[in-house]
Amino acid sequence: MTTDDTAQGGDEAEAAVAEPVDALEDTIWPSVNRALSAVDVRPERGALDLIVHVPRANVVRALRMLKQDDELQFNYLRSLTAVDNEADGVDVVYHLYSIPKNLNVTVKAMLPPDDKVLGTATTVWQAANWLERETAEMFGVRFTGHPDPRTLLMPEDMTDTFPLLKSHPFAEIELLQGELLGHDRNEGDRE
Amino acid sequence: MVTEAAPEFETQDLLINVGPQHPSTHGVFRMVLEVDGEVVKGLVPYIGYLHRGAEKLCENNDFRQGVGYMDRTEHLAAHNAELSYVMAVEALAELEVPARAQWIRMILCELNRLSSHFMFFGAFGIDVGVFGTPFIYAWRERETLIDLFEEISGDRMMYAYFRAGGLAWEVPANFKERVREVLKSSRQGVKDFDGLLTENEIFIARTKNVGSISAADAIEIGMSGSSLRASGVDMDIRKTEPYLFYDQVEFDVPLGKNGDVFDRYYVRLQEMEQSMRIIEQCLERLEDGPIMPEKMPRMLRLPEGQEVYIRTEAPRGEYGVYLVSKGGNKPWRLKVRSACLSNLQALKQMSIGQYVADAIIILGSIDIVLSEVDR
Numbered sequence: 001m002t003t004d005d006t007a008q009g010g011d012e013a014e015a016a017v018a019e020p021v022d023a024l025e026d027t028i029w030p031s032v033n034r035a036l037s038a039v040d041v042r043p044e045r046g047a048l049d050l051i052v053h054v055p056r057a058n059v060v061r062a063l064r065m066l067k068q069d070d071e072l073q074f075n076y077l078r079s080l081t082a083v084d085n086e087a088d089g090v091d092v093v094y095h096l097y098s099i100p101k102n103l104n105v106t107v108k109a110m111l112p113p114d115d116k117v118l119g120t121a122t123t124v125w126q127a128a129n130w131l132e133r134e135t136a137e138m139f140g141v142r143f144t145g146h147p148d149p150r151t152l153l154m155p156e157d158m159t160d161t162f163p164l165l166k167s168h169p170f171a172e173i174e175l176l177q178g179e180l181l182g183h184d185r186n187e188g189d190r191e
Numbered sequence: 192m193v194t195e196a197a198p199e200f201e202t203q204d205l206l207i208n209v210g211p212q213h214p215s216t217h218g219v220f221r222m223v224l225e226v227d228g229e230v231v232k233g234l235v236p237y238i239g240y241l242h243r244g245a246e247k248l249c250e251n252n253d254f255r256q257g258v259g260y261m262d263r264t265e266h267l268a269a270h271n272a273e274l275s276y277v278m279a280v281e282a283l284a285e286l287e288v289p290a291r292a293q294w295i296r297m298i299l300c301e302l303n304r305l306s307s308h309f310m311f312f313g314a315f316g317i318d319v320g321v322f323g324t325p326f327i328y329a330w331r332e333r334e335t336l337i338d339l340f341e342e343i344s345g346d347r348m349m350y351a352y353f354r355a356g357g358l359a360w361e362v363p364a365n366f367k368e369r370v371r372e373v374l375k376s377s378r379q380g381v382k383d384f385d386g387l388l389t390e391n392e393i394f395i396a397r398t399k400n401v402g403s404i405s406a407a408d409a410i411e412i413g414m415s416g417s418s419l420r421a422s423g424v425d426m427d428i429r430k431t432e433p434y435l436f437y438d439q440v441e442f443d444v445p446l447g448k449n450g451d452v453f454d455r456y457y458v459r460l461q462e463m464e465q466s467m468r469i470i471e472q473c474l475e476r477l478e479d480g481p482i483m484p485e486k487m488p489r490m491l492r493l494p495e496g497q498e499v500y501i502r503t504e505a506p507r508g509e510y511g512v513y514l515v516s517k518g519g520n521k522p523w524r525l526k527v528r529s530a531c532l533s534n535l536q537a538l539k540q541m542s543i544g545q546y547v548a549d550a551i552i553i554l555g556s557i558d559i560v561l562s563e564v565d566r
Contacts, residue, residue, distance in 0.1 A: 047282050047499040076426075077413050078502065079528040083515050095500050095513070095528075099410060099424065102431050106500065127413025130536050153239035153565055163247060170251045 024050070028072070028103055035069040036062055049095075049104040059092075059109045060119040066096060066105065067124055074098045074105065080121065080131035082139040084166045089113050090139055094121065111141065120146045138164040204232060207547070211240050217314060217554065218561030222538075229546050234539045238532075241565035249525040254280050254355055254491045257525065261512075262349040264527055265563045267310055270296075270303040270340075271505035272563075273353040278434065279501040279514040280355040283493045290436075291480040292357035297435045298370060298473045299343070299352070300503075301466040305377050306336040307506035308459050311558045312384055315456065318555035319397050325387055332380035339373050355491060357483040367474055374467055381463050389457065398453035402541040402553035405450060412540070413533040416508025418557055421458045422450030428504040440472040452549075452556040459558075492520050500528075507531050507558055527566050531559040 024030075027050045029043045039058045044051040054062045066074040078095040085091060094107040111118060120143040121128040132143045133152040140162040143149070151158060162168060210221035219240035225233030245264050249257045257280075258273050265272035274296060281288060313329030337347045343362050344350035352359050363369070388394045404414075409422040419426055427444040429437040445461035447454030495518035502511040508530030515524035534557045542550040 047497055049500065051498075076410055078509065079500065079511055079513060079526065081513060081526040083524045093513070095511070099426055104432075104500075125413065126411045127533060127536065130532060131413075151239075153242040155239075163244060168247075170247060 028105065031071050032105060035065050035072055046106060049106050051106045051108060053108050056109045056111055056118055060121060060124065063094065063107060063121055063124045072098055072103060073100045077125040077127040080128055080135060082135050082141055084139060084164065086166050087113065090116055090141060092118055092135065092141060116141045117144060119144055122147055138162060140165065217559055220561050224547060224550060226547055231542050231545055231547060231550050234542050234550070236535065236538060238564050241562050243566065245566045246525050246527060250522055253520040257522065258353060259351050262351055263562065264566050265505065265510065265560060266348050267560050268303045268307040268506045269348060269350050270299045271503060272510055273350065274300055275501050275503045275510050275512040277353045277355045278503070279499055279512040280491065282499045282501060283497045283514060283516055284355065284491060286356045287484050288357055289481045289484065291478065292482045293435050294473050294477045295358060295362060296353060298470050301470045302336055302339065304466045304506045305463055306333045308463050309333040309380065311459060315555045318552045319394060325384065328380060328383055332377055335373050335376050339369055342369065356487050361482060367477070370470065370474060374470060378467060381460065385460060389460065395453065397552065398456060399451060400449065401452045401549050402545060402556065403449050403451040404537055404541050408540060409450060409537065412537045414537055415530050415533060416504065417458045417462060418455055418508065418534050420444065421447035421454035423448055428502055428509060434503060440469050442469050452552055455556040490520060492518065494518065505530060507560065507563065508534060529563050529566060531564045535559055535564055
């Protein structure tokens with residue numbers, strides 16, 4: 001068992017090393033790389049769209065470059081959200097679309113768990129306004145320079161609880177009932 | 192000789208609270224209007240009254256159970272909401288969906304677009320001030336569609352009929368005849384609406400050049416669906432990034448010009464005709480066959496470290512599902528991109544400078560579903 005696992009892990013690691021520049025020739029990576037040449041970015045093949053990892057200090061700059069590039073014209077912000085990776089921090093994820101060119105790209109910025117601060121994208125698209133408010137209240141990400149940093153879906157005074165973080169308990173009552181019954185609801189999933 | 196009013200006679204702006212429980216707000220939505228006489232000078236929307244944490248719920252339940260939560264996010268077009276979700280799971284699990292299941296999905300999604308747009312006409316008619324006839328006409332047509340959905344899935348609104356891989360069970364034997372019957376009645380319904388409202392002078396006076404938004408602004412704010420196309424932006428995901436078999440059927444994408452309330456109404460009316468055109472082609476192509484893949488795993492587990500963002504053209508715009516998997520039988524992260532949330536952001540810009548009464552029809556013309564906005 002263990003030998004199999006390590007062998008597989010090894011293969012995957014090798015594949016990951018071999019992948020970079022070659023394998024992405026069929027995607028829009030060459031154009032994105034050219035548009036973002038001033039920024040240190042790392043590409044990744046997604047199931048559907050190209051994913052670009054951008055250091056958080058350069059995110060807003062990179063987004064603006066993608067929007068203003070003549071060849072790409074990412075003028076539409078489809079979605080903006082975050083993913084809590086626990087110890088690995090919080091990823092803020094932007095899904096961009098170019099209406100004139102019919103292209104998609106996903107931009108990701110990693111924030112360390114103890115310093116979740118990022119520049120606001122509202123200066124690039126107005127669409128980011130409510131989406132950032134939602135991301136802020138759900139994940140505790142602070143978007144500096146946001147024009148209207150209130151809560152969106154949560155109560156106005158609920159500024160210290162971030163429901164979509166993995167550390168936030170799910171359905172506390174059920175957990176409590178489970179404890180009283182001596183039943184661990186996560187037991188079944190681990191097998 | 193007219194002199195300037197003395198300072199003590201200066202008018203003051205008035206704040207009006209509308210909602211959260213109000214017939215004109217289409218659900219639990221609150222807005223505070225700042226008015227100068229009858230003209231809106233400011234608008235602050237408040238949402239979140241219907242927030243149920245659908246995303247968190249999905250992250251704590253397995254992939255089969257998520258379908259049910261999707262119904263509840265978008266209860267007026269639940270087939271379309273389910274579709275984005277099951278497509279996201281299928282994309283990561285690399286499931287091959289049989290052709291029959293795809294055609295049936297397409298038919299149901301387009302039928303759902305019809306029922307959702309009928310709902311819009313009924314509610315919108317009330318907003319404009321013609322209570323009675325259009326509302327009852329719309330409900331009559333919507334009822335025939337919902338009866339059909341009930342025959343297929345067993346439920347009027349929360350269908351939970353799509354599964355990752357295909358469909359829950361086979362459609363009734365008389366499916367094709369029933370769909371044709373319903374189409375006939377819907378076609379008459381659309382005709383009736385066209386006759387009742389489109390050239391009605393009062394309706395035009397209330398809706399033309401009201402709440403306009405330019406194409407550039409609509410894109411900037413992230414609007415989608417009919418509300419975006421009313422401003423003349425040719426963006427229909429069924430055309431630009433075809434899913435299911437939308438690339439194998441013929442249909443047009445109706446566009447508006449002015450992006451006003453009338454255009455948002457008229458684009459939807461024309462869209463219904465296109466939907467019926469699509470359904471007729473689907474019925475011709477629909478053949479017998481399996482509705483689930485042959486090798487369907489009993490327990491769905493997705494590969495680790497994969498993610499996908501699936502977008503589909505729901506009646507209200509782009510309904511997106513962002514699914515991140517870290518292995519196991521639950522999504523690590525599931526984000527629902529709500530079309531109405533993004534469309535609603537434009538309400539402020541559309542309403543400023545308009546009359547208070549028009550702010551109500553502008554809200555109606557965006558066709559929001561608050562349960563989808565809040566999730």
